[in-house]
Amino acid sequence: MNVWNERLSTWHAERKRTASRLIKMVALFCVWLALVMLARPVVAQERTAKPNFVIVFADDLGYSDIGCFGAKQIRTPNLDQMAQEGMRLTHFYAQTVCGPSRAALMTGCYPLRTAKRANDQKSVHPFLHSKEITIAEVLKDQGYATGCFGKWDLAGHKQAGYDVSLMPNRQGFDEYFGTPSSNDSIVNLVQNDKVVEPKADMATLTQRFTNHALSFIREHKDEPFFVYLPHTMPHIRLAASKDFAGKSSRGLYGDVVEELDDNVGRILKLLTELDLQDETYVIFTSDNGPWYLDGHARLSKQRDKGGSHGGDADPLRGHKTSSWEGGVRVPTVVWAPGRVEAGTTSSKMAATIDLLPTLARLAGGEQPSDRIIDGNDISDLIHGKQSAVTRDTFYYYVHTQLMAVRKGRWKLHLQRSQNTMKNWDVFQKQADVVDLSSAKLFDLESDPGEQSDLAAKHPAVVKELSELAESARRDIGDFDRIGEGARFFDPQPRRTDIRKP
Structure with a gap:
């Protein structure tokens, strides 16, 4: 009987030690897992936020x-x-x-x-x-x-x-x-x-x-x-x-x-x-x-x-x-x-x-x-x-000259008596080098190749886009004027390149 009790006592002690070890292992694993889970969101936030x-x-x-x-x-x-x-x-x-x-x-x-x-x-x-x-x-x-x-x-x-x-x-x-x-x-x-x-x-x-x-x-x-x-x-x-x-x-x-x-x-x-x-x-x-x-x-x-x-x-x-x-x-x-x-x-x-x-x-x-x-x-x-x-809206500038304005589907090429980039025409087909005696209006949704001038059919659109162009000239500038919103940081004269219209 004493032998049995001694064996039973030993078994209980070993079981407690094993359970203790398992508890410690589980605890360590939980601590490790918690650290990993805490670390991963931080890294993700750092990398995805920027x-x-x-x-x-x-x-x-x-x-x-x-x-x-x-x-x-x-x-x-x-x-x-x-x-x-x-x-x-x-x-x-x-x-x-x-x-x-x-x-x-x-x-x-x-x-x-x-x-x-x-x-x-x-x-x-x-x-x-x-x-x-x-x-x-x-x-x-x-x-x-x-x-x-x-x-x-x-x-x-x-x-x-x-x-x-x-x-x-x-x-x-x-x-x-x-x-x-x-x-x-x-x-x-x-x-x-x-x-x-x-x-x-x-x-x-x-x-x-x-x-x-x-x-x-x-x-x-x-x-x-x-x-x-x-x-x-x-x-x-x-x-x-x-x-x-x-x-x-x-x-x-x-x-x-x-x-x-x-x-x-x-x-x-x-x-x-x-x-x-x-x-x-x-x-x-x-x-x-x-x-x-x-x-x-x-x-x-x-x-x-x-x-x-x-x-x-x-x-x-x-x-x-x-x-x-x-x-x-x-x-x-x-x-x-x-x-x-x-x-x-x-x-x-x-x-x-x-x-x-x-x-x-x-x-x-x-x-x-x-x-x-x-x-x-x-x-x-x-x-x-x-x-x-x-x-x-988008404004089409060629160097310092405002050439066209787009609003939505409509694009208006502005009337112009001169082209300040004339010497750059060598990069273009001759058929595309044109002076405009009057503004030309194109519907870019139906005519992305800009072939059919619709200015005569849509005078209200021409007027609206012409007004937008004038606001850009006042704000940003043009070949013949300094824009009110143009930036200058140096003491030299502003826009010595200005040309007469």
């Missing part, structure tokens, strides 16, 4: 030069997939030429409103004043790492002798690798403030700019980042790497665009590999419409077997430097899985000037409040909200 942004800015890409916008001879599987997984914006506007388009994107303003170094409006490509506030500066204030990799064109339209004080590192970007201006003849590569490679091989540029963007994303994957990737292509001089040269049925131009597409795919692939696809907005667009070569002797030497002109803007009329739709309406895709509904298309009006206020809001910040910003927040639009309020 989404990442990547803007890929092509140069002189036509409206229908990618598959999801109608290209037949150019293969763009990555951009097409991006559109299938995101949203196409089919009425998205830039500006008519490189430098002003970049100023508009960076500041959220019509270029004629923004301040220039020494108040200089004579230069078509602006010296964007250091007191202007860029997207990069807005996002830096929200804790973003900021990187620019590619063409800048806001410190002087030249490869040497540009204003170093206006380069990306002085305009809100932590890192820069790219070129000061266009690749018209040569490209000097600059890293931050230092020229690191004069006369670089243009066939390597698309890949090298993307390589730097990818490295920046890897380095800053655990914090919010903004990547601005303004490519030099397909601006001339055209060049494609050996992996793409001669591969497109659209000639050299097609080769260049297909290489751009491949490098967009590299960005999307890396974001997916790093599990950042649900936390990142990628926006692909162009700085203006395509160039047309036939009227320009020097540029015509770059014609390829695929056609007599560069890109295509079909079904739109016009090319780069013009206020026809083909000069300013650009192919645009927004990709943000889980945030932007897949396979959607919006025909509502939007523009590059809308990106600053949009990214500011998405980042949890605000657009500058001490100055006029022309852009609108389009975050509700790209998120597919039926209640989204979008712009209903």
